[in-house]
Amino acid sequence: MAEKELLVIIPAYNEEKNIYRVFEQLEEFDIPSIADVLVIDDASTDHTGEIVRKKQYGLISHIYNLGYGSALQSGYKYAVRRNYEYVIQLDADGQHDACNIPVIYEELKGKGMDEETPDIVLGARFMKESSDFPVSCVKKAAYVMFRFLIRQVTGRHIADPTTGLQGLGRRAFIYYSKYNHFDDQYPDANMLMQMLLMGYRVKEIPAVMHARESGESMHSGLKPVWYMLRMLFSMLTVIFRVKILRMDVALEKRRE
Numbered sequence: 028m029a030e031k032e033l034l035v036i037i038p039a040y041n042e043e044k045n046i047y048r049v050f051e052q053l054e055e056f057d058i059p060s061i062a063d064v065l066v067i068d069d070a071s072t073d074h075t076g077e078i079v080r081k082k083q084y085g086l087i088s089h090i091y092n093l094g095y096g097s098a099l100q101s102g103y104k105y106a107v108r109r110n111y112e113y114v115i116q117l118d119a120d121g122q123h124d125a126c127n128i129p130v131i132y133e134e135l136k137g138k139g140m141d142e143e144t145p146d147i148v149l150g151a152r153f154m155k156e157s158s159d160f161p162v163s164c165v166k167k168a169a170y171v172m173f174r175f176l177i178r179q180v181t182g183r184h185i186a187d188p189t190t191g192l193q194g195l196g197r198r199a200f201i202y203y204s205k206y207n208h209f210d211d212q213y214p215d216a217n218m219l220m221q222m223l224l225m226g227y228r229v230k231e232i233p234a235v236m237h238a239r240e241s242g243e244s245m246h247s248g249l250k251p252v253w254y255m256l257r258m259l260f261s262m263l264t265v266i267f268r269v270k271i272l273r274m275d276v277a278l279e280k281r282r283e
Contacts, residue, residue, distance in 0.1 A: 180224070
């Protein structure tokens with residue numbers, strides 16, 4: 028049983044040049060006083076795991092590299108088993124400023140102006156109040172396409188459909204923790220569309236983010252083109268499965 032109700036999960040793969048700076052930010056904003064911190068080391072070949080152990084934060088080490096989505100899901104499963112109420116996921120490359128965590132936490136607890144408490148809170152790069160964040164032309168095209176699809180299918184405008192900075196209430200991360208409910212590689216706009224279609228409450232707030240300073244992004248080089256095509260196919264699959272066949276909706280109702 029967890030003493031704190033909030034768990035911050037940080038999926039990491041070969042981030043020895045960045046993760047120490049992430050820890051410094053967490054400590055600067057005194058995040059360990061309000062949350063437990065768990066790093067999921069996805070079989071890094073550098074000193075990422077060693078740095079985490081020295082800082083004495085929670086650590087799950089994958090024997091094999093399973094992918095970004097699988098690392099996140101390991102964190103969700105941990106949160107379910109330890110009975111946390113809220114999860115906030117943070118990238119290990121330093122792009123997500125730790126100052127966002129208290130703000131997202133308050134929104135998850137229903138401290139905002141909305142009447143309904145959200146299941147998912149998105150920290151967005153592209154709202155008017157967000158900090159400046161540079162993106163390539165290929166990524167801009169992908170974001171436009173993903174926004175369009177989400178709006179056409181769900182009726183919601185989402186400014187940043189691929190943000191990795193997210194807060195999840197217990198209902199949402201329990202769902203994500205289950206088999207075949209989460210993309211094990213690129214859980215982005217496809218998962219967001221799925222949750223909107225299934226009736227989960229999603230709120231988007233402006234966030235402070237920074238460009239990666241060191242290391243290689245999982246979307247570097249020509250990878251964004253492959254990512255865009257794969258995500259498009261995945262979103263179409265979500266539409267067919269949830270909106271047409273209503274498979275996931277039926278399963279969720281049976282569980283309730």
